[in-house]
Amino acid sequence: MLREIRPAIVLLLVLTAITGLAYPLAMTAIAGTLFPVQAQGSLIEKDGKVVGSALIGQEFKDDKYFHGRPSATVAPDPNDSSKTVPAPYNAANSGGSNLGPTSKALADRLKDDVDKLKVENPNAAVPVDLVTTSASGLDPDISPEAAQFQVPLVAKARHMSEEQLRQLVSANTKGRLLGLLGEPRVNVLALNLALDQVAAK
Template sequence: MSSVINRELVAAVRPSLMMTGLFAGLLGLAYPAAITAVAQAAFPWAANGSLITDHGQVIGSDLIGQAFTSARYFHGRPSAAGSNGYDASASAGSNLAPFSQTLHDRVAGAVKDFATSSPGSPVPPDLVTTSASGLDPHISPEAAFSQVNRVAAARSLAPEKVHELVETQVEQPLLGLLGEPRVNVLALNRALDEATSARAQGH
């Protein structure tokens, strides 16, 4: 009787084990490997993290913000990753409720800092609030334009020239429909450094 039960049990379990192994191999190994191969062949830059290099050195990613604090640079959105800055492994929103005192104090502090560095400019919401990921590399064109006077003064440049530079860095919505106009802060600051270097060399 015991041997009959064991055979019936094995017969009942075997299909489940075979299907588990089959789908683990297909969905856990074969499918990811195929998608990775296609991505590496068709979109290698994006598949490897959209890394930006300068003279062979990786200086950032097109997809992850950085903490620029100098008056000579445009600043991005605050990061919800806290002390980890824009660490991708700590990607998250703050999840603070609208009535949170912590949120109120943080935003109030950011508004005060902006008013000090850019007096007279309207406060762009995206410069005092974090994004859902906490890693957003973009700001709105309005947020970039609001920093023009500070950056121009710090670099002894004409505000009009810096304003024109920002305009060249505005990315339009995909197909004119998806998303909002935006400015990648790292790309803008790199263009700013290049423009300042060319000016210093008399070009």
């Protein structure tokens, strides 16, 4: 019986070593060599300190910064572990809200968010990505229209000209990949870092 089982055990150990150790280590080494920034999480540094990642959004509450999309991620309620509380951009709990188009809770939140944004900029239509969450809840990008919509509020908070901010948004807008794939987008963290740099001058 041992004669029949031994090849299966040997094959299991060999495949485990190849697929569980050798392959992941080789891919990690190759990624670290060919794509060192991406392999480390696409981290963004400012003055030698890591301030975020180009791949994960952050919550900006101050009016002097551009804001990203709403985030649907949650975390356990510290007061009641059977409940959850909002935890924007919680990378440990990526996911959407799972609220469908007939959800009253979603409709109420959207209406409230649109009403708040209309107060900030009453003369412009509210871009859809400023009130809807992404599938992951971690999207770091917004549309150029969403960034331009926020220009009057940020300009007022920073005492800067709207034209200067519009140029900054344009300079930080990335186009479609290869001119075909995806949509034009603005990374909110990169835009806010560029904004701080311009304001410092």
